Amino acid sequence: MKALSVWVGLFGLSAFANPLPPAEAMAEPPLPSQSTPPEEASGPPQATSEQPQEASLPQLSKSPVLLESAPATFPLEMEAEQKSGTVILELEIDAEGGVRKVVVLESAGPAFDKAAVDAAWKYRFSPAEVDGKPAPVRIHYRSEFFFRPQAETRPIAGPMGAFSGELVERGTRAPIAQALVVLGEGENAQEAFSDEEGRFSFAQLSPGTWKLSVSSAEHELFSAEETILPGERTQARYFILKKTYGAFQTTVRGTRDKREVSQVSLQQEEIRLIPGTQGDAFKVVLNLPGVARSAFSMGMLVVRGSRPNDTRVYIDDVHIPLLFHFGGLYSTVNSSLLERLDFEPGNFGAAYGRSTGGLVKGNIRPPASDGLHGYVDINLIDTSVLLEGPVGKGWSVLASGRRSYIDALLPLVMKSDALKFTVAPRYYDYQLRAEHLSEDKKSRFFVFFFGSDDKIELLMPNATADLEGRNSFGNAIRFGRLAVGWERRFSNQLSFKTRSSLGYDVMQIALGDDMFMKGTQYPITTRNEFGFTLSERTTLRVGADFSLKPISANVQFISFPKFNQIPDPMFSRQLISAKENYFFFEPAAYAEVQHTPFKGFQVVGGLRADYNSHINKAWVDFRLALSHTFADRFKLKGAVGLFHQPPDYINGQTSIAFGDVNLKPEGSVQTSLGLEVSLTKALSLDIQVYAKNGFNIARQTLGGNSQADLSVDDSTKPWASFGSSRAQGMELLLRHQLTDRFFGWIAYSLSRTEVTDVLYGGYRRSSFDQPHNLIVVASYKLPWNFIVGGKLRYTSGALTTPVVDTIFDANGNYYYPLNGRPNSVRLPDFFQLDIRIDKRFVFKQWMLSLYVDIQNVTNRKNPEVANYNYDYSKRTYISGLPILPTLGIRGEF
C-alpha cells in the first residue's frame, strides 16, 4: 500500500469588494514556496495591502479563514506513473464563506486538476470582510500532490498513541490558525492544519520519538521533538515567534473611503514607531498633509488653515471636546484601542456637519476575545495600563487608564518661591468597554464609558502683576461619555447603525477669587443611519443626528475688549456677572447617494439640513464628490461642498452677557481636486489642491474712535459676523507601505490662509498661515528585533505681530505694546529631527519593549514665540523643547 501525501497551502489572499473585478485585476500568483512572500500579507490584512491597484478601492478588513477542508484524492493514474504535481486554483468565496467558483490558474494535468477542483468545492471558509462588512472575495489556492513510495511498514506491537497540540504566537499568545503541522519524516510523515484556535491533533501514532515542524506564512519555522507513548495522548503547546509584530492594527485614514480626497492608512505597528508621537495614533494625525504645526507642538488641529475649534473629533461617532491632555501631551482616549482612525481635512460627507474645518473620527475596536491580554507602559511623564479579554458567550470587555505624574515630578524640578502649585498639572483618562458580537457576525453591540480630566492650580505668593491682588490661577477641563452602539446587517441590501451617548463636560478657569468662568454641559446625542443597497451600482444612506445640550454657565469676568482698545488693568470695575442656562437643540438629517454609472467612475452626492436653537438658525449643506479610476493605477478625484457651523459658544461668542446671540452660523465653500498614483506595489503618490472660502465668521469688533458720542450707550457687541477667510493649498504624500523591514513617507503642504483685516480692510495672513510644511518619516527594522526610525519636520515660521511702539500704563505699572500690522512678521523657520530606537524582547507569554525617543536630536533652538523685555525695546524668542530623550518601557501580554 502506498501512503501518499497531499500538501495544500493557502497563499496570496487578495480581496475585492462586490462586484468582483475582472480576473486581470487580480494580485500576483502565489510563489512556489511554503511561506508567503513578504509582499503578500496573509495575516490580519492591511487596509491597503501591497496591491497598488487596490490602494484606492475598498479595503479588506478580514481575510477568509478555512473552516472545513476536504483532502484531495491522489489520482490513481498519477500514482501509477509515480508523478507529483502542483495545481494553482482561483476560488471565489461568497459573503457566507461558501465556494461559488473554482478556476484552475496553473494546471498540473487534467487528473491533478480534477482532484484539486473536486476537493476545493467542499471547502468552507469564514466570511471575508471588506470595510468591516462580509463580502465576496477571490483568493488563490495551491494544491500540491507529492508522490512518495511507501516503504513496508512493520506492524507495531502494543497500543498506538495520539498527539494533540496548540499553536500560540510568542509574546501575544494569539492562536495561530492555518499553520501546517508536519509530524514525522519521509513515508511516515503526517500533516494537519491548525484550526481557528490554533489546535491540531494526530491519531494512531506509533510510540516513539517523532520530529515535528510547524510552518506558517507569518511565523518563523518551528521544529521540535515529541515522544509518543503507547495508549496515551501526548499534548503540547508551542510558542512560535512571529516574523513581524504589530499586535493590533489601526487604520489611520486621510479621509473616508469612497470619497477620498486624501487618504493615509497606517498600521498600529507604524504608529507605534513614529518618533515624537509616543505611539499615539492621534498625534500621527498632526504629521499628515494638511495639518499645520502649532507652536510648541501643541496638539492644536489646524487643518487647512482653519481654527482649531473648527475641526471636530469623534470617538465612535460621539463628539468629544478635548483631544489632547494639556494641549498636546497625550490623547485623552487611549489610541491603542483604535480599530480605525479617519482623518478628513475637508470635503467630508453629509453624515457629518456643524464644522467648517476637518474631521477626526476614531472607531474603537472590539476587546480581545481570544484570551486575556493587556499591557503596562511606563515613561517619564505617565503610566498607562490596559486589560481585556472575553467574558461569557460572545462578550468581551476592556479596561484602560492613564495617569500622569508631572504633579509629583514638577515641584522637585521647579524650586521657585515665585510660583507654587496648589495642584501641579496632572491628567488622567479612563476607558471601560463591553462588546457583544452575534454568532452570525451580523450584529454588534457595545457600551463604552470613557473620559478625561486635566487640572492645574497655581499660587504666586508675590504676585505684583495684578494691582487688585489676584495671585492664583486655576484651570480644569474634564469630560465623560457613556456611549451605546448597535449595528446590524439585516441583509445584503439593508443595514442599520445607531450611536447614542450621555455626557458631561466641565470647563473652568479662575483668576483670583472674583474672576472665573465655569461652564457645565450635559450633551445627549443620538445618531441613527440606514444603509440601502439599491442596486449593484447604487447605495443610499439616510440618517438623523440629534444633539441636546443643557448648558449652565456661571461667569464673572470682564467683557472681551474691542480689537483696538488698551485694556483697563483695574478689572473689578469692569466685571460682569452672568449665570446663563441654555438648552441647545441641534437636530440634523442627511441623505447620501453613492452611484457608479460605469466602471471606474463614482459619484457621491449628499444633502444635510441642520438647525441650532440657540441662535435660532437653520441651514442646508450640499456635498458632491467624484472619482474616476483609470489604467488600474490612477485615480482622479474631486469634491465640492458647502459647510456650516454654529458660532463658538464655548468662548462666549453667543453669550447674552458677553457676546451676541444673534451671530450667524459660519460657513465655508470647499473644493478640491486630486490625483492618486500607484507607482509600485508599495509606493504610492497622492497629490491634491484645495480651496476654502469662509463667510459670516465671527470677528472682534473695533472700539470707538475719537469722535465717539460718549453720551450714547454704545450697543456694539464685541463680536459680529462680518469676517471672511480664504485658503488655498496643495498637498502631496509619497508613501512607502509597511513591508517586512521598512516604511515611510514624505508629506508636503504648500498653502496660504488669509482672513479679513479688521483694522486696515482687505485681507491679511491668518495666524494659522503656514506656507511650507514638510514631514519625512522613515523606520527600518534591524536584526535582533531592533527598530530605528526618524522623523524630520520643516515648516515655515509662525506669524507674529510686530511691536512698533509702546505706552507706559501708569496704573498697571507696565508697558503696553502698540502693534503694527497683524501677522506681518514671520519668525524663523522650524526644523526638527527626532529619532527613535526600539528593542523588543519576545518571551513565551508576553513581550517587553524598551524604547528611546529623542526629540530634537540636533538641539536646534526653534523660535516659537517672540518675547520682549519690559519696555519692548528688545526682542528675543522663546524656543521650543531642546533635545529631549524619553525612555519608555512597555510590557504586554
Added chain:
Amino acid sequence: MPNFSLPRLLHALLAALLLTACMEEDTSHAWKLDRLRVLGMSAKPAALQPGETAEVSVLVTDEPLNRPTTLLWLGCLPDPHNLNRSPCADSEILKNPALLMDAQGNMAENIHFLGMGSTAFYSVAENLFSIFPAEHPQRKIGTVGMVLLLVVAEALPEEPALRDIALLVQRAQNKQVDSQITLFRIPVRESDEPANNNPLISTMTVEGLAEDTPSPLPLKQGQQYVLNLVVPEESFEDYIEITSIGSTPKTELLFASFFSTCGELEDSEFNLATSVRPKLRVPQEKEMEACPSPLQKLFAVVRDTRGGQTWYEQPFVIIP
C-alpha cells in the same frame, strides 16, 4: 479678555513655566534707570466725584543724561458708560499721536489739552452721570477719566505756540527725539464713602544702616543690602468695593516698585503684605565703570489697589 481656547491657554502657561531656560538671556531690567522713563503718576485727590478737579503729577527720570524735558498733558473726557472707548485708550491713535493733535495744534474731539509742565489739572463735569436716573448703579460703579502725558527729551520755549507743540509731537512720533507716552486713569464715581487717599511713604530703610542715617546713604562697594519702605498703617485703607456684582468690604493692598541708577536689584517689585523685600547689590570697584559717579539714586513707587500712587527718592553714595 482675549478670545482664547482654554486648553491652549493652559498649555501656553505650562510652556512658559517649563521653558524659561529656553529663552535667550535678557539683560535689560525694569528696575534699571538708564533712559528716559516715567515711573509713576499720581492724582490729588486719588479719585474724583463729578464736579471735582485733581492735580496730576508725575515722576520722570532721564538717567544718566538728565536732559531738559517737555511734558505735554492731554485729557480725554470720561465715558459715563465706562465702555473703554476713549481715544486716549485707542492703540491706533496712540501709534500716531498726530491724530490727537494736528499740525496746527488742534485737538481731536473728546480730547483736551491740559497744559505743559510738571503738573496738570483734570476736571470732571458735574453732570457727568446725568444721563442716568438718580439711583442707577453706574453712578456708584463709576468710570475713569483718562490722562495722557507725552514726555519729550527736548525743551520748548517758555510760552510755545500751538504749532511748536504740534511740531514737537511730530518729532516724537518720527523718533527724532526720545519720548515716552503714558496713560493714567483717575477713578470717577459718585460716592458717600471717604475718598481714596494716595499711600504715604515715611521713609526708605536699608538693612544695616540706622534709620536716621543722613542722606545720601553710604553703601559699600560689593555689598548687598536689603531695602524696605516704612509705610504708615493708615495707608492700608479699608473701603467698600462697588461693582456690578455688588458691594464687598476690602482692605487695600500696596505694591512697591524699586528703581536704581546703579547696582543690581533683586525682587524689585513686591507686595508690601508679603515678606519679600528688594535687595540691592552695590557694584564692586572693578564694576564702577557702569556707575562713573559715586552719587546715585534709588526710587520707590507705591501703588494701591484703587489707583492711588506715591513715590520716594533716596540718594545714596558708593563708598569703598
